[in-house]
Amino acid sequence: MTKTLHPSLPQPSSTLSHWHRTTRSFPHLHANRLAPVPTSTKYLVIGSGISGALTAWKLIESGVKGEDVLIIEAREAVSGASGRNAGHVRPDSFRGFPGYAARHGSEQAKKILENERVVLENVRQFVKEHNVDSDFNYMRTFEVALTEEFADILAKAFEEFKAAGGDTSHIKFYEGEEAKRETRVPTAISAYESPAASNHPAKLVQWILNDFVTKGGKLWTHCPVTNIVPAEKSNEFGSRWNVQTPRGVVATETVIHCTNAHAAYLLPEISKFVTPRRSQVNSFVPPLSLSGEDTLKHTMALRYKPDHFFSVNSLKNGMVVLGGTGTRSTSDQSSDDLISFDDSKYSDKLAQNSLNELLGLCQEPDSTSLRHGEGLDHAWTGIIGMTADNAPLVGPIEGLEGQWICAGFNGHGMAIVFTCAPGLAKLISGQSWEDTGLPECFQYSTERIRRHARQSRESTL
Ligand SMILES: Cc1cc2nc3c(=O)[nH]c(=O)nc-3n(C[C@H](O)[C@H](O)[C@H](O)COP(=O)(O)OP(=O)(O)OC[C@H]3O[C@@H](n4cnc5c(N)ncnc54)[C@H](O)[C@@H]3O)c2cc1C
Structure with missing residues (x-):
């Protein structure tokens, strides 16, 4: 099965990080690795990194039933950047300001940096409140x-x-x-x-995944999503999408892309952006x-x-x-x-x-x-x-009703995701962008993607 994987999907023979090597006994590391996927779910999250795990966890915290949320992960749990970073939750206190200001204006640039301070406090509170042993x-x-x-x-x-x-x-x-x-x-x-x-990033995300599973959430590992196509007829959840994997098709109402660097594989429209x-x-x-x-x-x-x-x-x-x-x-x-x-x-x-x-x-x-x-x-x-403009993509994907994204963290996600994933869960639950408190420049829009395409075309003329 893995021999025919597309090269832009997560590759099965990845290195193990220090964090991976010190958490091999995580019981959900290879959850459901041989089982066929459930035939339907209300919410389907793709990716088990900090974005996917926290979005799923926040959905349950907001009242969604655990059994209605399925996370599908291409490799073992937390095998992407969240399990292989440098272990820093390190807000940029001012250094990136001129670059962000040039791209997004000085008000947005200030919001980007303020957001990172909020993330540090959020992670600190989360770890304390839940007694998470993540060093x-x-x-x-x-x-x-x-x-x-x-x-x-x-x-x-x-x-x-x-x-x-x-x-x-x-x-x-x-x-x-x-x-x-x-x-x-x-x-x-x-x-x-x-x-x-x-912070030990794998221990933090594994804690979130473990709690997610304890609350009834479903986790399928070693199962790359290979395509998403419109569903022809509704299932019990009024599904809009059929999500294809080598171990079956899942019909779902809501697809949440938490695939970071790999996002464009399933969303070719952002292939020049991420x-x-x-x-x-x-x-x-x-x-x-x-x-x-x-x-x-x-x-x-x-x-x-x-x-x-x-x-x-x-x-x-x-x-x-x-x-x-x-x-x-x-x-x-x-x-x-x-x-x-x-x-x-x-x-x-x-x-x-x-x-x-x-x-x-x-x-x-x-x-x-x-x-x-x-x-x-x-x-x-x-x-x-x-990402082309150094800001992540968060929110509904225009033109693909029922699909959402939280991805593109420019090598800095441990200092960004802890507001983006909760923000995305709020948006999915019907709240407004203002309710997320996120910088506006993080919001996904077709115009943002097109603007970049226009700019890169102009720069090559
Ligand atoms: C080497 C390195 C060092 C870093 N150091 C730091 C640091 O010190 N501080 C900091 O703040 N940030 C750091 N980062 C960035 C940070 O790790 C990321 O921004 C953050 O982990 C992103 O989380 P995520 O959940 O969005 O993505 P990921 O953790 O990459 O999760 C995405 C998941 O989606 C899965 N996936 C992708 N496509 C599919 C598919 N089609 N089907 C199923 N599953 C799929 C992947 O396997 C992966 O597990 C670093 C990143 C790297 C790579």
């Missing part, structure tokens, strides 16, 4: 400039955000020796501190000078250039996770190679670059010699869903 650790994060060029870029972005009336009360600025001391980065030029969290990008993450057991009482107690983004940075996440158990672009000059990963749905590959060179970056944080020179068991623990990749 959630609320702590300081730093935007660290490692070049004068990037220090200027950050300073300009900060001033623009402030001048536009953006709230900077939660941001602290350091430079020179103070920046080095606070961040523990010997080469820091400047640094901006704000709140963020480290595109894939492979990204690598590496986990490390730190050496002496970054362990014990010297364990990093904050997270960071170490930035050389806009497209050359490392994210540094310090886990509760003392391990360190580095994501980011590494460097574009690596000979073994061309930019074409990055545009890929294939998360079965990883680069040794990018892992080595990350290790070098980590060792650069060790302040004692002799502590960079590694004992067996220290250093690189694991490397993996995942597929990011990039």
